Amino acid sequence: MTNQQQVEQGDKKQKVENPKVKSIKDFYRRLKKNKAALIGFYTILILIAVSIIGPFLTSHDPNSTNVTERFQGPSAEYWFGTDHMGRDIFTRIIHGMSLTLGIGFASVIMGALVGIPIGIISGYYGGRIDNIIMRLIDILLAFPGILLALAIVSILGGSLVNVTIAVAIYAIPGFARIIRGSTLAAKKLEYVDAIRALGAKDGRIIFKHIMPNVLSPVIVNATLYIASAVLTAAGLSFLGMGAQPPTPEWGAMLNDGRGYMYDAGHIAFFPGMFIVIVVLAFNIFGDGLRDALDPKMKK
Amino acid sequence: MSQESILEVKDLRTSFFVEGDEVKAVDGVTFDVPKGKTLGIVGESGSGKSISALSILQLIDSPGKIVGGEVHFKGENLLDYSTADMRKIRGNQISMIFQEPMTSLNPVYTIGQQIREALKIHRGLDKKDGTEKAVELLELVGIPSPRKRVTQYPFELSGGMRQRVMIAMALACNPELLIADEPTTALDVTIQAQILELIKELQDEFGMSVVMITHDLGVVAETCDYVAVMYCGKVVEYADVKTLFKNPRHPYTVGLLNSLPRSDVDQEELIPIKGTVPAPHEMPDGCRFAPRCPFATELCHRELPNLDDVGEGEQIRCWIYTDEWDGDPEVKVYDPERTSEDK
Amino acid sequence: MTVYIIRRLIQLIPVLLGVTILVFLLMHLTPGNPAQLMAGENAPPETVERIEDRLGLNDPLPVQYFDYITGVVQGDLGTSMRYNTPVIDEVGDRFWVTMELAIYATLLSIFLGLIAGIISAVRQYSVSDVTIMIIALFGLSMPNFWLGLMLMQWFAINLGWFPPTGWGSPSQVLLPVITLGTAGAAIIARMTRSSMLEVISQDYIRTARAKGVKERIVVYKHALKNALIPVVTVVGLQFGSLLAGAVLTEEVFAINGMGRLLVDSIMNRDFPVVQACILIISVVFVVVNLLVDISYRFLNKRIDLNE
Numbered sequence: 001m002t003n004q005q006q007v008e009q010g011d012k013k014q015k016v017e018n019p020k021v022k023s024i025k026d027f028y029r030r031l032k033k034n035k036a037a038l039i040g041f042y043t044i045l046i047l048i049a050v051s052i053i054g055p056f057l058t059s060h061d062p063n064s065t066n067v068t069e070r071f072q073g074p075s076a077e078y079w080f081g082t083d084h085m086g087r088d089i090f091t092r093i094i095h096g097m098s099l100t101l102g103i104g105f106a107s108v109i110m111g112a113l114v115g116i117p118i119g120i121i122s123g124y125y126g127g128r129i130d131n132i133i134m135r136l137i138d139i140l141l142a143f144p145g146i147l148l149a150l151a152i153v154s155i156l157g158g159s160l161v162n163v164t165i166a167v168a169i170y171a172i173p174g175f176a177r178i179i180r181g182s183t184l185a186a187k188k189l190e191y192v193d194a195i196r197a198l199g200a201k202d203g204r205i206i207f208k209h210i211m212p213n214v215l216s217p218v219i220v221n222a223t224l225y226i227a228s229a230v231l232t233a234a235g236l237s238f239l240g241m242g243a244q245p246p247t248p249e250w251g252a253m254l255n256d257g258r259g260y261m262y263d264a265g266h267i268a269f270f271p272g273m274f275i276v277i278v279v280l281a282f283n284i285f286g287d288g289l290r291d292a293l294d295p296k297m298k299k
Numbered sequence: 300m301s302q303e304s305i306l307e308v309k310d311l312r313t314s315f316f317v318e319g320d321e322v323k324a325v326d327g328v329t330f331d332v333p334k335g336k337t338l339g340i341v342g343e344s345g346s347g348k349s350i351s352a353l354s355i356l357q358l359i360d361s362p363g364k365i366v367g368g369e370v371h372f373k374g375e376n377l378l379d380y381s382t383a384d385m386r387k388i389r390g391n392q393i394s395m396i397f398q399e400p401m402t403s404l405n406p407v408y409t410i411g412q413q414i415r416e417a418l419k420i421h422r423g424l425d426k427k428d429g430t431e432k433a434v435e436l437l438e439l440v441g442i443p444s445p446r447k448r449v450t451q452y453p454f455e456l457s458g459g460m461r462q463r464v465m466i467a468m469a470l471a472c473n474p475e476l477l478i479a480d481e482p483t484t485a486l487d488v489t490i491q492a493q494i495l496e497l498i499k500e501l502q503d504e505f506g507m508s509v510v511m512i513t514h515d516l517g518v519v520a521e522t523c524d525y526v527a528v529m530y531c532g533k534v535v536e537y538a539d540v541k542t543l544f545k546n547p548r549h550p551y552t553v554g555l556l557n558s559l560p561r562s563d564v565d566q567e568e569l570i571p572i573k574g575t576v577p578a579p580h581e582m583p584d585g586c587r588f589a590p591r592c593p594f595a596t597e598l599c600h601r602e603l604p605n606l607d608d609v610g611e612g613e614q615i616r617c618w619i620y621t622d623e624w625d626g627d628p629e630v631k632v633y634d635p636e637r638t639s640e641d642k
Numbered sequence: 643m644t645v646y647i648i649r650r651l652i653q654l655i656p657v658l659l660g661v662t663i664l665v666f667l668l669m670h671l672t673p674g675n676p677a678q679l680m681a682g683e684n685a686p687p688e689t690v691e692r693i694e695d696r697l698g699l700n701d702p703l704p705v706q707y708f709d710y711i712t713g714v715v716q717g718d719l720g721t722s723m724r725y726n727t728p729v730i731d732e733v734g735d736r737f738w739v740t741m742e743l744a745i746y747a748t749l750l751s752i753f754l755g756l757i758a759g760i761i762s763a764v765r766q767y768s769v770s771d772v773t774i775m776i777i778a779l780f781g782l783s784m785p786n787f788w789l790g791l792m793l794m795q796w797f798a799i800n801l802g803w804f805p806p807t808g809w810g811s812p813s814q815v816l817l818p819v820i821t822l823g824t825a826g827a828a829i830i831a832r833m834t835r836s837s838m839l840e841v842i843s844q845d846y847i848r849t850a851r852a853k854g855v856k857e858r859i860v861v862y863k864h865a866l867k868n869a870l871i872p873v874v875t876v877v878g879l880q881f882g883s884l885l886a887g888a889v890l891t892e893e894v895f896a897i898n899g900m901g902r903l904l905v906d907s908i909m910n911r912d913f914p915v916v917q918a919c920i921l922i923i924s925v926v927f928v929v930v931n932l933l934v935d936i937s938y939r940f941l942n943k944r945i946d947l948n949e
Contacts (some may be wrong), residue, residue, distance in 0.1 A: 147886040235787060
């Protein structure tokens with residue numbers, strides 16, 4: 001063997017010692033290659049920035065009504081026009097951005113915080129516990145799409161907080177199932193058996209060895225869930241069961257607008273367009289993440 | 300070559316284009332398949348032997364592409380053929396069987412449907428005649444109760460049975476050339492012998508020529524008449540099978556034989572070839588084998604030798620057997636005892 | 643196969659029980675006294691008590707659940723608090739309106755999704771592939787109620803091609819079906835594409851090519867049938883979300899279906915009707931999924947031996 005080859009092999013050994021660092025670097029490298037995913041990522045960052053800074057920069061008040069300026073089309077003064085109460089739609093959208101993003105993030109984080117432990121317990125311990133948990137999940141999954149959230153909101157009553165809770169509960173079964181699957185896969189890895197044979201405690205195995213393995217499906221699914229959480233929450237508000245007037249929530253704004261489709265379609269158009277932008281950004285980013293994290297897509 | 304060749308591959312080049320890089324999987328491969336005989340193509344994984352075989356039938360998928368060379372089948376260059384003409388060759392005059400019998404059959408169609416397909420395309424047989432012929436073929440390849448089998452799906456058959464089905468399918472139109480790409484690698488040892496035996500019997504019966512792709516020199520010894528040894532996309536030695544085993548000349552062939560337990564030669568120990576196959580993007584400039592070759596000189600590292608005729612139909616790609624050789628003149632003689640002492 | 647169907651039917655029982663328990667609890671978790679709600683805020687306590695007795699609200703919960711489930715099995719879904727009529731009459735035809743809407747939308751999404759997905763996969767990375775996938779991504783990201791309103795504004799209000807609201811005539815059906823079916827079509831297109839691409843790289847596709855099979859037949863005979871197997875499951879799940887999504891579509895186009903009834907009843911706190919609507923939609927969804935699972939088994943012959 002030549003010296004050069006020996007040196008190279010030495011290098012490889014060092015890299016192997018820290019697989020996590022390598023995979024994160026590897027992940028960035030692959031994410032960078034996925035242009036669409038990067039666009040999604042930057043769009044999300046911009047949206048977050050706008051939701052924080054934007055409200056300070058708008059020239060109108062989101063809730064001040066002006067009867068004489070009702071149903072104005074887009075203009076230099078009112079970029080997206082005014083609604084049926086003469087409020088500036090652009091200002092309301094900017095002020096509503098933090099609500100939409102907030103509901104999306106909060107509900108998914110809540111759903112993940114409940115769903116992930118359930119999935120790990122189910123997958124790791126298996127047997128009877130797994131069976132019971134999975135049957136309960138099956139029952140929750142028997143309420144398709146927005147129906148479960150609708151049922152929950154009908155109990156709790158309509159408000160933004162309740163919508164967030166409803167959407168979070170709606171996300172739990174999905175998380176639990178995916179995490180259970182990844183946990184089962186991680187449990188099958190030979191080294192987990194070896195560690196257990198060495199006498200490691202369950203808690204340690206779960207946190208040190210199972211968790212890192214389920215992390216990437218969690219991230220991918222959380223991203224995609226934010227997209228559907230935003231859609232569901234907006235849907236509930238559109239039905240009048242979420243944000244109450246005069247909150248500038250986009251779904252509720254759409255609901256305001258639908259009564260004036262004949263004369264002022266822009267009232268419904270702009271909030272919807274922004275829902276599309278937010279959801280699209282998370283979907284694109286989630287797709288890209290999945291491709292970047294999926295071992296099948298390597299190479 | 301004195302005999303008539305059914306297939307002559309000349310300077311075949313197939314590359315894969317990944318992210319702007321060209322990976323030369325098959326890098327100027329040349330070999331002949333004498334009519335009615337079996338040519339073995341041996342090499343480690345990644346040597347380009349399977350890609351060479353797929354290139355013959357132009358079954359290379361994107362991002363792979365045949366970038367040069369000639370494939371003469373019965374005197375005509377297949378690379379000049381149109382796609383439609385090529386389809387008439389495939390499964391008809393040249394058939395192929397693959398390494399993975401478990402995944403090489405379509406899971407959603409019956410055995411009968413899959414065998415009938417080639418018969419319908421190339422012979423125009425209808426369903427009834429096709430089924431009769433399929434039953435006949437299954438019987439020929441030694442599948443019990445063939446009439447029942449034609450209505451079964453691949454999942455109902457074992458790996459060995461599936462490989463027999465693949466062979467039946469390949470033989471459907473009496474091909475003149477059968478390309479077998481590691482046909483036994485995925486099978487149990489006992490089944491391996493049966494399948495090889497079957498291929499041999501059928502070859503004798505139909506006078507087919509066979510290209511046997513394998514990494515297993517045992518398979519070569521059992522089934523082949525001629526052997527092409529491949530390393531890193533190139534043929535390094537071409538000889539008839541007896542010569543190759545008795546008097547291997549290329550250091551890589553010698554290395555392969557030394558790393559294998561043999562009953563016909565006294566061996567003190569098995570000697571693995573040092574080092575590993577170079578990655579495609581780290582291909583040496585000179586002889587591809589030079590970094591691992593015990594005899595390599597500065598010349599070997601610098602320049603690539605040609606595949607030269609060394610007499611008696613044997614071809615070798617190695618500086619040792621040329622006039623330019625600047626190393627130890629003694630190494631030309633193969634002696635397992637001496638090479639093992641070297642170590 | 644029969645064994646499998648029977649086993650699946652048995653598995654269905656706990657799920658259906660669970661669904662009915664949850665739906666039953668809906669009413670009891672709700673803050674406020676249903677009897678008070680029914681009688682009205684200013685009703686005398688005697689009236690409220692009478693209603694409580696009649697509804698069995700003073701019985702222990704398990705007894706109430708038992709009464710409820712016996713009623714449901716016999717087709718008695720309770721009495722609407724608002725109209726004081728049997729819930730089953732309220733749901734009645736509206737159920738079929740919603741089913742029609744969901745079925746048409748599912749058919750549309752299968753049709754468009756399959757065609758788009760196949761084109762995309764066969765011409766991977768081509769202009770048509772990229773275009774289809776961008777459209778699909780939009781389809782997936784659009785709230786259907788917004789899409790519905792936009793379609794209504796353009797094609798019904800501005801162009802006047804279709805009536806903006808209602809259900810029944812073919813011209814009324816088109817816009818709601820597109821509205822509801824778009825997201826499903828997008829999902830099926832994406833699924834078909836990735837499934838096709840995965841199948842196309844399988845060994846048996848190479849075998850077919852090695853036999854001399856034409857490329858078109860390789861794609862449509864050898865690849866497609868395998869690629870459709872995973873798509874079938876998605877179709878089942880899609881039908882469920884379309885059923886639920888119908889709630890929003892019906893709101894947009896003022897279609898008198900079960901979804902709209904559900905929303906109205908939630909607004910008016912007419913809980914027996916809410917219960918009934920949620921129960922019916924869930925049961926339909928569960929049954930459809932069962933049928934899909936069975937047909938999946940039927941299509942995917944490989945699984946049988948393994949179990």
